[in-house]
Amino acid sequence: MxxxxxxxxxxxxxxxxxxxxxxxxxxxxxxxxxxxxxxxxxxxxxxxxxxxxxxxxxxxxxxxxxxxxxxxxxxxxxxxxxxxxxxxxxxxxxxxxxxxxxxxxxxxxxxxxxxxxxxxxxxxxxxxxxxxxxxxxxxxxxxxxxxxxxxxxxxxxxxxxxxxxxxxxxxxxxYGRYDNDILRMERVIPLFIYRISRDEPITVYGRDKLLDFxxxxxxxxxxxxxxxxxxxxxxxxxxxxLAYGQGRSLLDMTEYIAAAVGKQPNMTIEESLLGEVKHYIANIGKARALLDYTPTTTLEEGITKCVPWSLDWWAQNGVQ
Ligand SMILES: NC(=O)c1ccc[n+]([C@@H]2O[C@H](COP(=O)([O-])OP(=O)(O)OC[C@H]3O[C@@H](n4cnc5c(N)ncnc54)[C@H](O)[C@@H]3O)[C@@H](O)[C@H]2O)c1
The missing domain is CATH 3.40.50.720 (NAD(P)-binding Rossmann-like Domain)
Known part of the structure; x- marks a missing residue:
């Protein structure tokens, strides 16, 4: 094709x-x-x-x-x-x-x-x-x-x-590979990997936010x-x-990153930002039925894969 x-x-x-x-x-x-x-x-x-x-x-x-x-x-x-x-x-x-x-x-x-x-x-x-x-x-x-x-x-x-x-x-x-250009796009997972691994403070916007990673x-x-x-x-x-089909909080996500990086996060929690969606869990039944779509990677597993990928990439490319 x-x-x-x-x-x-x-x-x-x-x-x-x-x-x-x-x-x-x-x-x-x-x-x-x-x-x-x-x-x-x-x-x-x-x-x-x-x-x-x-x-x-x-x-x-x-x-x-x-x-x-x-x-x-x-x-x-x-x-x-x-x-x-x-x-x-x-x-x-x-x-x-x-x-x-x-x-x-x-x-x-x-x-x-x-x-x-x-x-x-x-x-x-x-x-x-x-x-x-x-x-x-x-x-x-x-x-x-x-x-x-x-x-x-x-x-x-x-x-x-x-x-x-x-x-x-x-x-x-x-989230996963090829998403760690954090100067261009501040995506929350690579940003937290970067900051927690360097003992820098992070801010979680939305204690109750539930998202489908x-x-x-x-x-x-x-x-x-x-x-x-x-x-x-x-x-x-x-x-x-197209999603995993499960809601996870930002606090869960932070905990998995901190565990994978081996550090304690220096975390502040604030209200969600203007314009943000705060709760989302996808029904993925249509993707399953039409495309045989079967997501296999939980957030915890995904983070254990993307943390070493991001840290290696930054180290190899001289990102301080
Ligand atoms: N990644 C996610 O979580 C997510 C979630 C929902 C929807 N989407 C959508 O999926 C698509 C891909 O997302 P992504 O995460 O890969 O985003 P990304 O920002 O990494 O990639 C988008 C690309 O579009 C290019 N682009 C921007 N303006 C352009 C222009 N004027 N002309 C040509 N190219 C231009 C950018 O340079 C960039 O490489 C986007 O439309 C995004 O809105 C992504």
Whole structure:
């Protein structure tokens, strides 16, 4: 298969690209910046947030490889707080979805769109195990959530108006390899690994926050199953939760990291930040039924894998 991945220099794109290549597929990446972890993914550098109209064989004047089978659209400003502070970046996310959808429309390709548990916002307690049908645009918790709801809506409209074939995955707190560029993205797990291992203080925002952490190998296994089935035409036009299917607190997560690092955390606990989703447990029944999705890595196991990976990577790359 020939797969174009937008956002291929990011966490999920890097893991997915390398997995697909290892399975013998041809992977072509597009990103605004080079990949800092690997040079194995052939990457076209392009800003996808600019409006382009001609997408025949590429986007704007940039030609993409021919005979593609599918596009996986991951490119986005993916940090909730950053978009609360700079809401115009939400508009750039929408333009990126437009460019990816137009490219697929003009080249008759199916698309996978990376959405988020953010589409659910903060639901009442009785809805804590969240099914796909619970998403509601009125619940958008932040401009980032709005771009995922809006991006999904654009894909649904393209399916109706232009027969675009799609799968939408709603990811949740993906962690593991290729996520430790903490100067660019302050993701909580690599940030805590970094700080606790250096005896630096950490702040937990939300004592009661309950989140569904997904080990990256489980996430990309689900996406990869979706690619196979969408290209084969056996599963199409569905929106699917991809997560582990269990809620864990930030305090549990901190405890596992501290144990794996062998240090006591110097921890302060504060209220959740503006725009954050505070409770989320995914119902993953649809992913199981449609894709045979079976996540295997608990948070505790995932952390015991990603702590040594991150510490080794920082040591080998001279990160102080
Ligand atoms: N990782 C998670 O926990 C998670 C959860 C829910 C949804 N998602 C979504 O999944 C997708 C992938 O997430 P990720 O964690 O790999 O994010 P990431 O930030 O690591 O990767 C996104 C990539 O998009 C690229 N990008 C940003 N602006 C661009 C532009 N203008 N033109 C071209 N490329 C651009 C970035 O350079 C980056 O490499 C994102 O759309 C994100 O919103 C991720």
């Amino acid at each position: 020939r797969v174009l991945i937008t956002g291929s220099s990011g966490q999920i794109g890097t893991n997915l690209g390398l997995k697909l290549q290892a399975e013998g597929h041809d992977v072509f990446g597009v990103d605004i910046r080079p990949n800092q972890w690997t040079d194995k993914i052939n990457t076209t550098l392009q800003d996808l947030s600019v409006r382009y109209d001609n997408h025949k064989g590429g986007i704007g004047a940039v030609a993409y490889p021919a005979d593609l089978d599918i596009v996986v659209h991951l490119a986005a400003h993916a940090k909730v707080h950053e978009l609360v502070a700079h809401p115009w970046r939400a508009m750039e996310n929408m333009m990126m979805v437009f460019n990816a959808a137009e490219f697929c429309r003009q080249n008759d390709l199916p698309i996978i769109f990376s959405s988020s548990r953010e589409t659910y916002g903060n639901l009442p307690a009785e809805d804590f195990v969240v099914e796909e049908s619970f998403a509601n645009f009125k619940n958008a918790a932040s401009p980032y959530s709005a771009t995922k709801l809006g991006g999904e809506a654009l894909i649904y409209s393209y399916a109706r108006c232009y027969d675009l074939r799609y799968l939408i995955f709603r990811f949740s707190n993906v 997904t080990y990256v190998d489980d996430c990309v296994a689900g996406v990869s199953a979706g690619i196979d089935k969408l290209v084969a035409g056996t599963v199409e036009n569905h929106t699917i939760n």
